[in-house]
Each structure stands twice: as structure tokens, then as C-alpha cells.
Amino acid sequence: MVTDGYPADLTFDNDDTTDQNFTVHLKHQNIQSTEAKTVTETIHYQGAGNQTPADNTAQVTVTRQVSTDTVTGExxxxxxxxxxxxxxVTSPVIKGYTPDQAEIGAQTVSGDASDLxxxxxxxxxAPTKPVNPSQPTMPAKPVNPSQPTTPAKPVQAGQAAATNFVDQRLPQTDETDQQHMTLSGLLLLAMxxxxxLFGMTKRQHKE
Structure with a gap:
């Protein structure tokens, strides 16, 4: 009730011929509450046999205020x-299988969104074809050793080896070694x- 409109000086009597009126003002009561909504994202995985991952689920929650009319229920x-x-969400790696989506991208939802x-x-x-190993390299053909040199025929015992004397000349003087040796011998003989003579002369003086 907002107001009842009842006059302060109003007195009710028993006179049925005269109406006595007053107005009462009423207002509906509203109850406030909070409504929550959960949005769920579900990722299903298929095709990998007994290696197929379990579903991946995630949830977010949004809220709003609700006012309820207690009279009408509005x-x-x-x-x-x-x-x-x-x-x-990155798709799980399974050996021997390839997912059609490597990743489910990030999603943004509002309170009006439905589950994802x-x-x-x-x-x-597909099976991979094995790679053939490379052919082994053939070993190189060995090189034949060179033919040994035939040894020279040995000199017979008692056989004198011929010696070639080279006429060697001194540079610029054009003189042979033999000539030098002759001159040197003569000089030594003279000395x-x-x-x-010097020795004999000295001995004679002493006598």
C-alpha cells in the first residue's frame, strides 16, 4: 500500500442514505534476484581409434539482475x-595421425550466446617409403708397384776402375791444377x- 486516502476527521455513521468513501493506493511488490548462465565449450575428437583423446570441455559464467512482480509474476x-x-586449445599430437584442425581458436561469448x-x-x-641406402663405393684398384731397378753388374775383383782426370782450370787464370802443383814444388825446393846453405854457413862460423 502506498496511501489509503483515509481523512483524519472522517467518522463513520449508521446513515445508509449517505455514502462515505476514501481511496487506497496499492503498488505491486518486486523481488530482486540474480540470474546466472553457464556457457559450455565442448571439443570432440574422432578418428584415432583407441588413441582418440577424450572430449575437451570448458565453461564460463555470466550474470544479470532480475526483478519479479509478486502480483503478476512478470x-x-x-x-x-x-x-x-x-x-x-591445441589439438593433441597423436603419433601416426594428423588432425584436420591443429587448433581451436579462442572464443568470446556474451550472455546471449549458446553452448559452443x-x-x-x-x-x-600414409606409410612412408623407406629410403634405399646408398650403394657402397667400390674400392679403388690398387696401383701396381713400379718395377725394381736391375742392379748394376759388380766390378770383377782385381780389375782397376778407370779414372777420368778432368783438366780443371782455375777461373780467370786459365791455369791447371797440375801447373800450380809444379810451381809450388819448385818454390819449396828453392826454400x-x-x-x-844458411845452416852450413852458420856452422862454419862456429868452427
Whole structure:
């Protein structure tokens, strides 16, 4: 009730011929509440047999205020809270299989969004052909050793080896070694004679 309009000086009587009126003002009561909503992201994985990963699920929550009329039951809604985000999800690595989506990208949702649903399908890899090993290298043909040199025929015992005398000349003088040896011998002989005479003379003086 807002107001009842009842006059302070009003007195009710028993006179049925005269109406006595007053007005009462009423207002509906509203109850305030908070509504929460959960948005779910689900990623399904298929195609890898018993290696197929389990579903990947994640959730975010948004809220808003709700006013409910207690008389009529009518609801009045406020705005949703700030947008929420789902992080990117990398598809699991399975040896021998390739996913059709390497990653489910990041998602942003508001309070009006519905649940998100994705499917990643794995395909078995084709077998790889083994690589043939390279052919071994053939060893090089060995080189034949050179023929040994035939030894010279030995000189017979008692056989004199011939000696070639080379007429060697001194540079610029054009004189042979033999001539020099002859001159040197003569000089030595002359000196010996002089020394001999000198010795004899000295001996005679002493006598």
C-alpha cells in the first residue's frame, strides 16, 4: 500500500442514505534476484581409434539482475555482465595421425550466446617409403708397384776402375791444377836449398 486516502476527521455513521468513501493506493511488490548462465565449450575428437583423446570441455559464467512482480509474476531483466572468453586449445599430437584442425581458436561469448561445440577429426598418416641406402663405393684398384731397378753388374775383383782426370782450370787464370802443383814444388825446393846453405854457413862460423 502506498496511501489509503483515509481523512483524519472522517467518522463513520449508521446513515445508509449517505455514502462515505476514501481511496487506497496499492503498488505491486518486486523481488530482486540474480540470474546466472553457464556457457559450455565442448571439443570432440574422432578418428584415432583407441588413441582418440577424450572430449575437451570448458565453461564460463555470466550474470544479470532480475526483478519479479509478486502480483503478476512478470519479470524484468537487467543487462548481462561482461563478455567471457575461452582460450585457444591445441589439438593433441597423436603419433601416426594428423588432425584436420591443429587448433581451436579462442572464443568470446556474451550472455546471449549458446553452448559452443567443435569436432576435430584425425586421419591416419600414409606409410612412408623407406629410403634405399646408398650403394657402397667400390674400392679403388690398387696401383701396381713400379718395377725394381736391375742392379748394376759388380766390378770383377782385381780389375782397376778407370779414372777420368778432368783438366780443371782455375777461373780467370786459365791455369791447371797440375801447373800450380809444379810451381809450388819448385818454390819449396828453392826454400829448402836456401835454408840448407844458411845452416852450413852458420856452422862454419862456429868452427
Amino acid at each position: 519479470k524484468t531483466y537487467g543487462s548481462w555482465s561482461a563478455d567471457q572468453s575461452f582460450a585457444a 561445440d567443435f569436432t576435430v577429426i584425425y586421419t591416419k598418416d 829448402s836449398s836456401v835454408l840448407g
